[in-house]
Amino acid sequence: AAAHAENRWHGTGTTADGHAVKLLANVGSATDAAKALEAGAQGSGLFRTEFCFLDATTEPSEAQQRESYAAVLRPFAGKPVVVRTLDAGADKPLPFLDISAEPNPALGVRGLRVAFDRPELLDRQLAAIVAAAGDTGAEVSVMAPMVATPAEAAWFAERARAAGADRVGVMVETPAAALCAEQLLAEVDFASIGTNDLAQYTCAADRMTGALAALNDPWQPALLRLIALLGEASGTLGKPVGVCGEAAADPLLAGVLVGLGVSSLSMTSAALPAVGAALAEHSLADWQRAAQQAVTAPGAAQARDRARAALDG
Ligand code: PEP
Ligand code: MG
Secondary structure: OHHHHHHOOOOOEEOOOOOEEEEEEEEOOHHHHHHHHHOOOOOEEEEEHHHHHOOOOOOOOHHHHHHHHHHHHHHHOOOEEEEEOOOOEOOEOOHHHOOOOOOOHHHOOOOOHHHHOOHHHHHHHHHHHHHHHHHHOOEEEEEEEEEOOHHHHHHHHHHHHHOOOOEEEEEEOOHHHHHOHHHHHHOOOEEEEOHHHHHHHHOOOOOOOHHHOOOOOOOOHHHHHHHHHHHHHHHHHOOOEEEOOHHHHOHHHHHHHHHOOOOEEEEOHHHHHHHHHHHOOOOHHHHHHHHHHHHOOOOHHHHHHHHHHHHHO
16 A cells, blocks of 8 residues: 555645645755755755765865765756755764764763854855856755754854855754744744754753653654644744654655644655655645644653544544
């Protein structure tokens, strides 16, 4: 049945009643970019730039960065790509960054925080991204990872606009950012929810600890409630909010996220056909009903069951 449903997916995301949802791929290399387009992605909602520099022992020059980014952007000419600035820290070490060891890497100097005491590093990266966008004709946006406050979003947006970025966004990966959704979104053009990190910070459960997988389940109602805050702010301000964490790759949850007000879903390419097919099976109103059932459930398993029951009923 799943294979049959996937055959009905033709590359654009819509609910059964024609509500459009952008279906995008997460990429980190030119190979990923080719795979994404082959799978029918409408663009990329997350280009993890740190993947370009895993072996670099010194900071790549602006020209080298420009070339690395252009290789990934080129296949997406004419299509949207959201380029995420460096997401590294003691949790994701990069040899050239020499970040000191920390007792709690997940709660440490990571993501945008790395740039606070070395803003030139961010500025060089932003300049390289803007140049690579011009080289390739991809419709590039930039976004920052691990943002906690609207003030941080404003700080990033100012630097990104000064570098010439056309569209500027932030990731929502901390409960703090989600709780201030409207103020945060007011500073930027869009937001993208990183459910992998947002899940771990919402339930205070390390995403690297297998024993805590149930608390990191993206169906956790508390996580869904934070996503709902972003969906509401998106409606109020008329600015798009997407999801680029693993949650977007679960076909049933993808529909629930749309029901919460999310307008783009970015995932591993392999998940696109099943997500596209699932979305098309129900109307936006059905997905909204399923979402309302899920957010009020007492746990992740019940949220999933209730969403399914709301759609079957
Ligand atoms: C996330 O946290 O959901 C995310 C997309 O970023 P990463 O998985 O790279 O931390
Ligand atoms: Mg993250």
